Amino acid sequence: MTIAAGYNFGYLDEATKRMIRRAILKAVAIPGHQVPFGSREMPLPYGWGTGGIQVTASILGPRDVLKVIDQGADDTTNAVSIRRFFAKVAGVATTERTTDATLIQTRHRIPETPLREGQILVYQVPMPEPLFRLEPRVTETQRMHALADYGLMHVKLYEDIARYGHVAISYNYPVMVNRRYLMAPSPIPAFDNPKMDRMPALQLFGAGREKRIYAVPPHTEVRSLDFEDHPFVPIRADAACSLCGSRDTYLDEIVTDDRGGRRFICSDTDWCASRREEGR
């Protein structure tokens, strides 16, 4: 494919890419630490993945194969438009297959297919600061990170257990990276948290509006916060996918009529389709 006329490879200019790559290198060197960067205006609104798209644009090479997912699906608006954007401004090959991709940009999911070494997963992050609902002052949260002073996050978990009997965080469940930094894993379901632990692929996180980049290098320990007597439990709907019959994947609930009818299907469309192909 060719690049649309008038655009630099990957949309961003080379100086911007260098700046973002520097931020990424620092982020990889300090796993879980939020590195500020000069986020640019992108041709899509904040909240649609401006952070992820800038990280992708900076590390994309001509031989990369790109996959973009939104809530696990390859065929939703956000995924389709970002995939077409990079096909246009970088001319890279795109795919819907997790195993074929070298670079995967994701919103709110980690693919069900285990990622391998050499692949890169780029997350779109709306709010990089895991403590922002607990401590409104940015200067104070930065100090808490610097001193690894994370008792406050456990107070939140304590309050949840006292009130609901369990930790009532179903997505964006806070994690400790490399036993040092508290990190927001972006709004992925808590079900996906265990996949981050010692993942062979590189994980990069970009927050465009908040102007932060952070990373989890391959094979890094990522632990979900919990109490000894209330261990972390990943939650999924207790049902089987009505398309492929899977009982161990994360499911979307679809309301089918106005009389309480509903069905569950895999949120990862590529995984579900591959399983059905294998089955037939």
Added chain:
Amino acid sequence: MSAAAAPLLEAEGLTLRFGAIPALEEVALAIWPGEVVAIVGESGSGKTTLLRVLSGLMRPERGTVRYHGADGAVRDVHGMAESRRRLLHRTEWGFVHQNPRDGLRMGVSAGGNVGERLMAVGARHYGSIRAEAAAWLRRVEIDPARMDEAPTRFSGGMQQRLQIARTLVTRPRLVFMDEPTGGLDVSVQARLLDMLRGLVADLDLAVLIVTHDIAAARLLAHRMLVMRHGRVVEQGLTDRVLDDPQHPYTQLLVSSVLAA
């Protein structure tokens, strides 16, 4: 009072000015383990500033504050790393604010407030944190059945007692108190003072208490410092200072107390 050779906290030559106003001038002070020291004086005499400087929350222009840690080491409070000072503040030290809203998290339940210091120093067992919090609530005369309520639903006296429970849960050696009875009516004050006296004796606490309430100081403190315009004008055993004041200002202060 335990007779230890070394003071717990020792300050020398503390000086701090806010523009032209001297807040502290050449203040020296020492507090020994298990001792309650009151700092009295009128508003604006530098009492609260002294407390903030001693606890490392504020830097003096001149002078040093040394703390003898539980590990035996002597450290300069203003020279140590911030991480160590923070650790001190939630393990060996406690700070009770005048307004319980400054010392409590108002959106967090009473149990969570007490448990926060435990979790901050690494407690990760929900059941034992909760049991410890309940025990402390009982100790400060709050019904443990109310431990899941937010402090906003507590009375002023209860909030203050909750703040004290939250401060003492990690068994500090030294507690700074800034007008702990301020803003409470007299009967609630009396109960709080009574409770504090019991806790101080039980836990062998050293307490540095700032107050303008001479009666509270007489009830709680072993020793007393009288401050005026940033200077310590008189100090000595509480009874001696109050019954036989030497400095004209102390005489004025003592004679101004209303008898009921």
